[in-house]
Amino acid sequence: MQKLGLLGGGQLGKMLLQAAMDLDIHVKSLDPDPDAPCAKIAPEFVVGSFLDFDTVYQFGQDCDVITIEIENVNLEALKKLQAEGKKVFPQPEVLEIIQDKRIQKQFYQDNNLPTSDFILTDSIEDIKQNIDFLPAFNKLGKGGYDGRGVQKLSSEADISLAFTEPSLLEKAIDFDKEIAVIVARNEHGEIKTFPTVECVFHPVHNLVEYLFAPAEVSTQIHDEACKIAIETAAKLGIVGLLAVEMFLTKDGQILINEVAPRTHNSGHHTIRANHTSQFEQHLRAVLGLPLGDTTAHSKAAMVNLLGEDGFTGEAKYQGMEESLSISGVYPFLYGKKITKPFRKMGHITVVDEDLESLKAKVSKVKETLKVVA
Amino acid sequence: MQKLGLLGGGQLGKMLLQAAMDLDIHVKSLDPDPDAPCAKIAPEFVVGSFLDFDTVYQFGQDCDVITIEIENVNLEALKKLQAEGKKVFPQPEVLEIIQDKRIQKQFYQDNNLPTSDFILTDSIEDIKQNIDFLPAFNKLGKGGYDGRGVQKLSSEADISLAFTEPSLLEKAIDFDKEIAVIVARNEHGEIKTFPTVECVFHPVHNLVEYLFAPAEVSTQIHDEACKIAIETAAKLGIVGLLAVEMFLTKDGQILINEVAPRTHNSGHHTIRANHTSQFEQHLRAVLGLPLGDTTAHSKAAMVNLLGEDGFTGEAKYQGMEESLSISGVYPFLYGKKITKPFRKMGHITVVDEDLESLKAKVSKVKETLKVVA
Incomplete structure (x- = not known):
């Protein structure tokens, strides 16, 4: 049976492990938290950051397939592992599109996939120039997770809540x-x-x-x-x-x-x-x-x-x-x-x-x- | 959450562990085989014999509840643990009835539970004296498991296949x-x-x-x-x-x-x-x-x-x-x-x-x- 490397050891990893046991798939999980949900039940558990290049690259060495339970991982390491012949699924190039909500949104537009209107913004200035686009959701390009990195801007009065980093304004949908x-x-x-x-x-x-x-x-x-x-x-x-x-x-x-x-x-x-x-x-x-x-x-x-x-x-x-x-x-x-x-x-x-x-x-x-x- | 001690680490234990993960129940498994199905996935795994008094007694010390995935375990140790206040389920007195197929069969009779006719036998001689009871299944009182310890005796010609230890003859059912x-x-x-x-x-x-x-x-x-x-x-x-x-x-x-x-x-x-x-x-x-x-x-x-x-x-x-x-x-x-x-x-x-x-x-x-x- 193939050895599966799993970046992340949280609840999604835990439920994946339970399913993997049915087919006796050997899973090795990586998580910075030694008390992560996967820690005690993974056939192999490594403490380390899935954001760190060396950690991820080393972790993948003895795996046949590498997968994720969180998308915020070190893509450079995954690309190197892939280039060296490892199977990395989902592929790092797909993660790259999805990790950044700006690129993701552009992808829908480029591929005629239906999505709400949006404007890419690099600064508060950009947002101010698009006040007439509100009410909108201001979404951080990178790093948002589980409800973080999303902010509703109903009107000009909410400008102070807007993100200063590269983000996007997405038309609020009724x-x-x-x-x-x-x-x-x-x-x-x-x-x-x-x-x-x-x-x-x-x-x-x-x-x-x-x-x-x-x-x-x-x-x-x-x-x-x-x-x-x-x-x-x-x-x-x-x-x-x-x-x-x-x-x-x-x-x-x-x-x-x-x-x-x-x-x-x-x-x-x-x-x-x-x-x-x-x-x-x-x-x-x-x-x-x-x-x-x-x-x-x-x-x-x-x-x-x-x-x-x-x-x-x-x-x-x-x-x-x-x-x-x-x-x-x-x-x-x-x-x-x-x-x-x-x-x-x-x-x-x-x-x-x-x-x-x-x-x-x-x-x-x-x-x-x-x-x- | 309570700590559950599990005597045995085979496939039944493995599936029990998977279910226990849903409620985050801490299971500690005991099995003589370091490569048993539970070994890599149990939150705690102890290598040792579930037939050995000291091993089972020690194993149970830090558990709140002790259970089994195989009935052929050391009952004396379980009785002592129970006497000392541990919950042992199924109870050793129930295991005692079931572990010995002769006692189990007698139990059905004593409690008016429907079962096929049977004769308890202690030796080949006993079986020879009941040739007219054949065709019957000769079942070993203790130690049978997964198809072992059961022998069909169709007629006198099969006597050489009969068990010499205490066993029972059970009327073959059409x-x-x-x-x-x-x-x-x-x-x-x-x-x-x-x-x-x-x-x-x-x-x-x-x-x-x-x-x-x-x-x-x-x-x-x-x-x-x-x-x-x-x-x-x-x-x-x-x-x-x-x-x-x-x-x-x-x-x-x-x-x-x-x-x-x-x-x-x-x-x-x-x-x-x-x-x-x-x-x-x-x-x-x-x-x-x-x-x-x-x-x-x-x-x-x-x-x-x-x-x-x-x-x-x-x-x-x-x-x-x-x-x-x-x-x-x-x-x-x-x-x-x-x-x-x-x-x-x-x-x-x-x-x-x-x-x-x-x-x-x-x-x-x-x-x-x-x-x-």
């Missing part, structure tokens, strides 16, 4: 729903999508708060969303998973918001609700194996389990027993030692064939299960 | 099907069954060869099988999982064949086909948590992946890519380094809503995927 499609592509060009899901974001923290799968949209919208995801993956030529987040506008248009070249928060429910999970699919894709059946066998919802506001310290879980007593409720804990306000500490998948009952269980479990210190 | 129900019970007395499954045994090696879930039986038979499983678990007072293997006779009677006080080969498909897997259910049961929903969301079949006859040495897998290209086929490899003829090296779960297509895929994958050296 959308009906935010939807997402995860698509997988292997090196033989085989492509498969997961069913479209519907994301409800936290109004303040810009994190996925709830997710419903499948999305309550028409078959036509579902098909169109999948088609856009497939085209994006094919045009990027990505090998691996691509999570495509989209806006469904009030007049029925679908616009790409942004993409992630990896397993994604909008696919965690697939572990419990689809025949093949996004984690297994990512492994199949990067290892050159046939892709699995993505059909959903159950209706599902997913809620992120965030650290309670006001608590920092060693994580404790309140209401676990009560949550587990609700039929169809499956908490998943990332195993992070320390909780902080709004830190992603886990997620909860709820399965239920009745949509109303599903929604009621989601509300119930959200009130019940808390991460405190 | 059965229609072999069915099984896995039942879970937690310390609060909550009990839940998985749907009845149908097992097809290998004619020579006495191992589960195929399994279909759910069993093709009437609702009445299903309900009756579940009722027997629940009664058996309740009368044993077991905390944990109990796999109840039964015969469905040609005249519609259900008779208990034997039980296993743990996760079982007849429940591997639950990982892919039921909302809660047998492994998660075992964890919930022994940790005193509410039991999960056992509903099957998909029809499934399971085939054991045995080492090919004629091959001994470092395991290689033939036909993996072709197998994965069949929709709904999910191989699971145990990660055993060395293959031997008929050694359990993995299993394959197949899911398909159409029973004919399911059977066709099972045949196809059985021809395709091979473990050689």
Whole structure:
């Protein structure tokens, strides 16, 4: 069996490891945190920075395939490993496009992929000159993650909140729903999508708060969303998973918001609700194996389990027993030692064939299960 | 979170570990083989014999709950740990009944649980005196496992095959099907069954060869099988999982064949086909948590992946890519380094809503995927 190098050892890595165990795939994980979720369960775990050239280059030496669970990694090292014959999936040249939201956005435009209007800005001055473009989202080109690096600018009064580094202004969309499609592509060009899901974001923290799968949209919208995801993956030529987040506008248009070249928060429910999970699919894709059946066998919802506001310290879980007593409720804990306000500490998948009952269980479990210190 | 000690580090342990990761349960596994399936992925792994008093007693010292993945363990050490206040689930007194097939059989009789007629035998002489009881299965009281310790005696001519140690003669049943129900019970007395499954045994090696879930039986038979499983678990007072293997006779009677006080080969498909897997259910049961929903969301079949006859040495897998290209086929490899003829090296779960297509895929994958050296 091939040896898979994984840059990152967080929760996405943990779930990937669990899936890798099914096929006895030897995974070696790299993370700067010796207490990262992958640390205790990875067949091999290396403490080090995935941003450091030497660390990443050395780490990849004895791997057959190298992949990621976070896109903010040292691309130069990956390029060198690739040039020396290692398989690096997703490819560094694809990561380069996606890592910088400015290049990513330009890519959509150049490839006729539907996305909202935007303006690239290099300074506050550039933003000031485009006041008439507001309301817009100001997005940092590089380094944003999990809700950081995105700032809404409603009017001129918000200018002080704008980023001073190279960023972009993206027209605020009057959308009906935010939807997402995860698509997988292997090196033989085989492509498969997961069913479209519907994301409800936290109004303040810009994190996925709830997710419903499948999305309550028409078959036509579902098909169109999948088609856009497939085209994006094919045009990027990505090998691996691509999570495509989209806006469904009030007049029925679908616009790409942004993409992630990896397993994604909008696919965690697939572990419990689809025949093949996004984690297994990512492994199949990067290892050159046939892709699995993505059909959903159950209706599902997913809620992120965030650290309670006001608590920092060693994580404790309140209401676990009560949550587990609700039929169809499956908490998943990332195993992070320390909780902080709004830190992603886990997620909860709820399965239920009745949509109303599903929604009621989601509300119930959200009130019940808390991460405190 | 509680620390769970696990006696054994084989494939059942591996799948239990994967499930434990969902709730970030810290598992420490004990196995004599430093290359056991659990070795590389257990948060803590101790090399040592689960049959040795001192090893087991020491191993249990820092655990909150101790459980098993193999029933052939040192009971004296478990009793001492229990007496000293540790939770040991399943309880050593239950293991004692089940470890010895003679006591187990007597238990069914004493508790009016349906089982085939039997005679306890201490020597070949005892067997010779009961020639008119043949055809029967001669089962070793202690130490049998995975098809060993069971011998069919069709007539007097087979006497030389009989066991010389304390054993029993069990009337050979003219059965229609072999069915099984896995039942879970937690310390609060909550009990839940998985749907009845149908097992097809290998004619020579006495191992589960195929399994279909759910069993093709009437609702009445299903309900009756579940009722027997629940009664058996309740009368044993077991905390944990109990796999109840039964015969469905040609005249519609259900008779208990034997039980296993743990996760079982007849429940591997639950990982892919039921909302809660047998492994998660075992964890919930022994940790005193509410039991999960056992509903099957998909029809499934399971085939054991045995080492090919004629091959001994470092395991290689033939036909993996072709197998994965069949929709709904999910191989699971145990990660055993060395293959031997008929050694359990993995299993394959197949899911398909159409029973004919399911059977066709099972045949196809059985021809395709091979473990050689």
